Amino acid sequence: MTQIFTPPETRIAIVTGGARGIGAAIATRLAEDGHDVAILDLDREQCADSIRAVEATGRRGMAVSADVSDEDAVRRAVAQVADTFGPPTVLVNNAGVLRDASLSKMTVRDWDFVLDVNLRSAFLMSREMEPHFRATRWGRVVNLSSIAALGVFGEANYAAAKAGVQGFTKSLAIELGRFGVTANVVAPGFVITEMTREVARRVNMSIEDMTKEMMVNNWVGRAGIPEDIANAVGFFADVRSAFVTGQVLYVAGGPRG
Structure with missing residues (x-):
């Protein structure tokens, strides 16, 4: 029997690391596509321009201060979005950092910090969103990886994190599909x-x-420009992309993967 999953009338998206750059472009694109958008970043004051761009489309925008690698902070942030806007059902895990060094010079702190912000945060955010996905029986997860997932000199920590994002996302697609949730990856060049x-x-x-x-x-x-990546995210977040899940899309100006 075919299951029909109906999107909520009001679609609410969370974008992590949306204060600037790619995250800001994603927030604007989602707003243009009809989403209310909450931006999670370390400093909510730095999100002012992004929120103005969201609100200029006629959609609601809010900024929440949160360290998305911290379990309690993630719990509080998602609850704040749900209390203010309603249940969020679109998640874009975009937050990311670099701490480049060759293997012999890379510290454990460099390794842990990059894995925490780029990979642990995707796990924490997705786990916190799952009850909303289950209740609504609809959702979209778009995780940001990178061509670095294929290997790059001096970025073993970043490459490991971004490769991990891809495996994590494919697992999400398997676990959450029965709830009408798709999970996909955009990997910028x-x-x-x-x-x-x-x-x-x-x-x-x-x-x-x-x-x-x-x-x-x-x-x-x-x-590439941030809007190139935002356009790919917009495709995966769209209600019409319901039959596309567990995929990795390299947006890199050439064939990858």
Whole structure:
């Protein structure tokens, strides 16, 4: 017997790490697509521009201060969103950090911090959202990975976390599908954001030189922009993507994976 899962009349999305860059573009895209959007970030004051962009679409926006690698903080944040907007049913785990070093120079602290923010947070957020998914019998999870999941020098911690995100998401797709929930991954390639500009500064390169270096195996002839990633997230979050789950989409200007 075919199950029909009906989306809620008001779709409420949570985007982690949405204060700037890719997260901010995702929040705006989801708002344009008809979602009310809650942005979780360490400093809610830094989310002001993102919230203004959400509200400019006519949708509701709110910012919540939260360390999404902390179990209690995640519990409080999701409860605050539910109390204010109603049950959230779209989750975008976008929060991420880098702590680059070669293996011999990488500290346990560097390893743990990157795994906590990039992978542990996806687990904590997804687990906290599950009761809302079950009650509503509908939902979307979109987790941000990276081409780094395929391996990169000096980012063993980040590569491990982003590869872990992919396996975690495929497991979510299996566990949550019976509740009308899809779970998918968007894996960006080189995207020009403040984070990548900071990486360039750290290795004493201009962003222009870094972009040229990263264009190897990029067949569309340009670097990515946050909106490229937001568009892919929007596809997976759409009500019309109900038959797509457990997938990894590399948005990288060339074939990957």
